[in-house]
Amino acid sequence: MLRLRNVNTFYGKVHALKNVSLHLQEGEIVTLIGANGAGKTTILNTISGVTPPSSGDILFRNESVNSLFPDRIVRLGISQAPEGRQVFKPLSVRDNLELGAYLRYREREPRREIQKDIEEIFQLFPRLKERAKQLAGTMSGGEQQMLAIGRALMAKPKLLLLDEPSMGLAPLVSQEIFTVLEQLRRKGTTILLVEQNARAALKLADRGYLLETGKVILEGQADELMENAEVRRAYLGKDKKEIWER
Amino acid sequence: MQFDQLLQFFLSGVATGAIYALIGIGFSIIYNSTGIINFAQGEFVMLGGLLALSFTELLKLPLWAAIPCAIAVSTLVGALFERLAIRPLRRPTPINLVIITIGGSILIRGISMLIWGKDTHALPPFSGEEPVIIGGATVMPQHIWIVGITLLLISINKFYFFHTISGKAMRACAYNRRAAGLVGIDVRRMVLFSFIISSAFGSVAGIIVAPLTMTAYDVGVMLGLKGFCAAIIGGMSSGMATVAGGLLLGILESMGAGLISSGYKDAISFIILLLILFFRPQGLFGKSESERV
Numbered sequence: 381m382l383r384l385r386n387v388n389t390f391y392g393k394v395h396a397l398k399n400v401s402l403h404l405q406e407g408e409i410v411t412l413i414g415a416n417g418a419g420k421t422t423i424l425n426t427i428s429g430v431t432p433p434s435s436g437d438i439l440f441r442n443e444s445v446n447s448l449f450p451d452r453i454v455r456l457g458i459s460q461a462p463e464g465r466q467v468f469k470p471l472s473v474r475d476n477l478e479l480g481a482y483l484r485y486r487e488r489e490p491r492r493e494i495q496k497d498i499e500e501i502f503q504l505f506p507r508l509k510e511r512a513k514q515l516a517g518t519m520s521g522g523e524q525q526m527l528a529i530g531r532a533l534m535a536k537p538k539l540l541l542l543d544e545p546s547m548g549l550a551p552l553v554s555q556e557i558f559t560v561l562e563q564l565r566r567k568g569t570t571i572l573l574v575e576q577n578a579r580a581a582l583k584l585a586d587r588g589y590l591l592e593t594g595k596v597i598l599e600g601q602a603d604e605l606m607e608n609a610e611v612r613r614a615y616l617g618k619d620k621k622e623i624w625e626r
Numbered sequence: 627m628q629f630d631q632l633l634q635f636f637l638s639g640v641a642t643g644a645i646y647a648l649i650g651i652g653f654s655i656i657y658n659s660t661g662i663i664n665f666a667q668g669e670f671v672m673l674g675g676l677l678a679l680s681f682t683e684l685l686k687l688p689l690w691a692a693i694p695c696a697i698a699v700s701t702l703v704g705a706l707f708e709r710l711a712i713r714p715l716r717r718p719t720p721i722n723l724v725i726i727t728i729g730g731s732i733l734i735r736g737i738s739m740l741i742w743g744k745d746t747h748a749l750p751p752f753s754g755e756e757p758v759i760i761g762g763a764t765v766m767p768q769h770i771w772i773v774g775i776t777l778l779l780i781s782i783n784k785f786y787f788f789h790t791i792s793g794k795a796m797r798a799c800a801y802n803r804r805a806a807g808l809v810g811i812d813v814r815r816m817v818l819f820s821f822i823i824s825s826a827f828g829s830v831a832g833i834i835v836a837p838l839t840m841t842a843y844d845v846g847v848m849l850g851l852k853g854f855c856a857a858i859i860g861g862m863s864s865g866m867a868t869v870a871g872g873l874l875l876g877i878l879e880s881m882g883a884g885l886i887s888s889g890y891k892d893a894i895s896f897i898i899l900l901l902i903l904f905f906r907p908q909g910l911f912g913k914s915e916s917e918r919v
Contacts, residue, residue: 449812450807466805478791479795
């Protein structure tokens with residue numbers, strides 16, 4: 381469904397992605413794990429057209445989407461819930477969700493349909509329903525994250541990009557988010573998930589890629605990665621002692 | 627007697643203040659969607675008045691037909707300005723953009739001088755010159771038109787920004803451009819929209835004020851600055867704060883001109899502008915926002 385081939389991205393002079401290749405199949409959840417600055421967010425932003433690649437190919441359903449403007453990418457069916465939520469704080473929760481469906485309004489989809497989908501998001505995140513009229517900026521971080529995911533889903537994406545949905549959240553709230561992701565998975569949503577919480581991400585995902593300083597250094601089935609000594613040592617904080625002693 | 631006079635100053639202050647408010651809203655709409663202070667804003671005020679004049683005098687159109695034509699043409703100029711001068715910029719920095727708008731304003735003013743000459747022109751009032759007596763003060767019918775049209779436009783503006791999807795999208799853009807792009811909003815299109823709306827607002831202001839104060843190729847400079855002043859007092863909000871800023875400015879100006887000397891009329895607004903910029907740069911009604919991360 382999505383394929384990156386030898387993608388290179390620069391931030392000014394910083395070589396942020398070095399020959400990154402990865403792929404996603406329909407209905408799959410794939411996670412990108414790695415330390416801060418490994419390039420996880422850059423991969424999502426490169427796909428979304430925020431930081432266009434300087435070389436390489438990005439194919440979405442066999443169509444090249446290199447260097448399109450972000451709004452064109454959304455139109456093709458790729459939505460992103462960005463890092464740090466980035467909800468529209470001065471607007472109400474409902475307005476935020478409506479804006480998620482902006483392109484559907486532009487394409488003159490009946491309002492009924494869009495309202496129905498808003499109700500569906502409310503079912504997924506009942507807390508948003510309670511706060512529908514509240515300004516997004518007055519909500520807690522967890523609620524804003526739910527809104528960011530809901531907003532991205534409102535575009536009815538074929539592929540959902542999630543950037544650190546559990547960042548800065550209390551364990552319980554972050555668990556709540558992952559429960560919803562589990563529900564989305566059962567509905568067959570295709571997700572590319574960036575997470576620092578490698579354990580939770582690998583538990584949810586089908587496959588994963590491990591990134592280090594802009595390069596993919598390991599890829600495999602999620603359960604394999606979970607057992608991989610390198611991953612366990614560096615990202616799951618387990619068996620540290622054994623490895624050092626060996 | 628004294629009270630009548632004050633009422634008189636107050637009412638004419640409200641009318642000029644309404645004009646400043648309209649122009650100020652034009653400033654803040656563009657500022658909010660692009661971060662640019664569009665110093666060409668005043669030129670659309672001038673264009674509105676002079677185009678309406680040409681449509682009535684040269685093409686012999688009745689006023690009711692000339693006005694929409696004038697608004698349409700100046701809005702078109704605003705849209706072209708965005709497409710030709712703002713959008714092509716490769717790496718837009720605020721300072722580049724501000725200088726471009728100043729250049730654009732000089733260009734538009736120059737061309738207008740070639741077309742309309744340096745004379746002052748007057749547009750006929752919309753509905754006669756029979757003064758209306760309110761309390762002990764006399765008010766020109768044009769004053770009432772000005773206040774009425776301003777109120778109407780501000781309500782439309784409010785409805786657009788708060789109740790239509792494209793208005794909400796513009797607010798989203800103003801708040802966070804990147805996130806707006808990520809939900810599929812075409813940011814460049816929204817910038818074009820903001821230029822269209824604010825040049826339309828500017829030209830309406832220029833048309834409704836022209837029967838009262840006359841118009842010429844260079845009225846845009848002063849009116850533009852006054853509108854800028856109103857927007858600064860309002861903290862660059864595109865809502866009621868800027869309207870209040872405009873009214874406050876208009877009333878103070880007219881009181882000052884009446885009670886002290888009309889020679890100080892412009893000085894008063896610029897002193898207010900400086901005081902606001904020194905002491906309350908977030909605007910008179912602005913509060914420092916607290917945000918949750």
